[in-house]
Amino acid sequence: MFSACLATAGYAAPFARTLSDAKLRDYVAAFNRTDEELYTNSIPNAAAADFLADAVPRFECPDAEIERTYYFRWWTYRKHLRRTPDGWVVTEFLPDVGWAGKHNTISCPLGHHLREGRWLRDGRYLDDYTRFMVRQGNVAGTKAYACWPAWAALERERVTGDTSAANRLADDFVRNYETWERGWSARIWTSRPVSWLPTGYKAERGLFDFDGNHEGTEFALSPEGARPMVNAAMWAEAQAISAIAARTGRPDVAARFASRAKGLEEAIRNRLWNEEKGFFVTLTTNGVQDSVCELHGYAPFYFRLPLDARHAVAWNRLMREDGFFAPKGLTFPARSTPGFRSDMDLSRHECLWDGPSWPYATSVALTALYETLQGEASCPIGAKDFVTLLRQYAQQHVRVREDG
Numbered sequence: 001m002f003s004a005c006l007a008t009a010g011y012a013a014p015f016a017r018t019l020s021d022a023k024l025r026d027y028v029a030a031f032n033r034t035d036e037e038l039y040t041n042s043i044p045n046a047a048a049a050d051f052l053a054d055a056v057p058r059f060e061c062p063d064a065e066i067e068r069t070y071y072f073r074w075w076t077y078r079k080h081l082r083r084t085p086d087g088w089v090v091t092e093f094l095p096d097v098g099w100a101g102k103h104n105t106i107s108c109p110l111g112h113h114l115r116e117g118r119w120l121r122d123g124r125y126l127d128d129y130t131r132f133m134v135r136q137g138n139v140a141g142t143k144a145y146a147c148w149p150a151w152a153a154l155e156r157e158r159v160t161g162d163t164s165a166a167n168r169l170a171d172d173f174v175r176n177y178e179t180w181e182r183g184w185s186a187r188i189w190t191s192r193p194v195s196w197l198p199t200g201y202k203a204e205r206g207l208f209d210f211d212g213n214h215e216g217t218e219f220a221l222s223p224e225g226a227r228p229m230v231n232a233a234m235w236a237e238a239q240a241i242s243a244i245a246a247r248t249g250r251p252d253v254a255a256r257f258a259s260r261a262k263g264l265e266e267a268i269r270n271r272l273w274n275e276e277k278g279f280f281v282t283l284t285t286n287g288v289q290d291s292v293c294e295l296h297g298y299a300p301f302y303f304r305l306p307l308d309a310r311h312a313v314a315w316n317r318l319m320r321e322d323g324f325f326a327p328k329g330l331t332f333p334a335r336s337t338p339g340f341r342s343d344m345d346l347s348r349h350e351c352l353w354d355g356p357s358w359p360y361a362t363s364v365a366l367t368a369l370y371e372t373l374q375g376e377a378s379c380p381i382g383a384k385d386f387v388t389l390l391r392q393y394a395q396q397h398v399r400v401r402e403d404g
Helices: 002-009 021-033 045-055 064-079 110-117 124-136 149-160 164-168 170-182 228-247 251-271 295-302 309-317 359-374 383-395
Strands: 081-084 087-090 185-188 195-198 200-202 207-209
Touching: 021 045, 021 064, 045 064, 064 081, 064 110, 064 383, 087 124, 110 124, 110 149, 110 359, 124 149, 124 164, 124 170, 149 164, 149 170, 149 228, 164 170, 164 228, 170 200, 170 228, 170 251, 207 228, 207 251, 228 251, 228 295, 295 309, 295 359, 309 359, 359 383
Parallel strands: none
Antiparallel strands: 081 087, 185 195, 200 207
């Protein structure tokens, strides 16, 4: 998503020349020198320069930090490409972790991987990965995390122009959505004692219930229930499935999912929008609208859900210090939220979403802002704020060790 966001920053257009091979290789050499290569997948550091020279778009800009981060992210993405007997996949972690699925894959970052990796010149990496994930990769059911494979496949088409990959997976996308609709019981790890939440579509509210842990936001301050990210994602999935069905000669399926999308759109706008807060929030399992504002409240903007002018006030929180803005990066909950914690006490848990800044959520918010600024809707913040946040996001990729 970093690469997708760069268009709004206005850096690419003035430059006709292309970053030279020598400069790209200098970047890679610097990244390799400072890396402890403890784990490798299919493309080790020694092959990184040749791979990037052939595989990724060149980018050049006058901000050295942003330019360096662009290539650092591709250098890092390359580390997670793994060739398997089932084809290419993208892992979330380099070491194998016990909570991952086959080939160390996890559905939580799937949409993120496809959105950013769509710029790879060779389509086989993400063709294989998408096919594997929707057929074998736990994108639905008790081990699933929130994800949006059909919508991400169409977003990828906007770059590649190739519709065949998504068309081949049309039935898989439908099956995945219908499994989410039926739902399952999700184990809520952050509750004491551990409890179970019946997930899935709740017809009485017209929304999907889901827990924060399986949204990928453990220890979030918002309650379990109909969360903005999950419901905006399912709206996007329904829209995408309808579009794929329409172009592949299945009008009945197209109409069915268009109807689902319409119902979700209305419920998100009417039941997840907190007028007092001016923000999209969670609707609890007992039907009470919550007041906690979190970065994933920008998800309806990220997925381009049709919104009214009144929803633009949500952007007022982004640059305020009692909102999400902080010296080192956007925090996940607004900083004025009761229970907000500025520490990162890993003795509590390795994933804490009750205060710290998470680049994954930041990339969702920045892409949502990009979509808003590119659209026709008014926005109380502008391109200058976007560039401020993009620079801040780039700086988050640098770790300064104790020895300087």
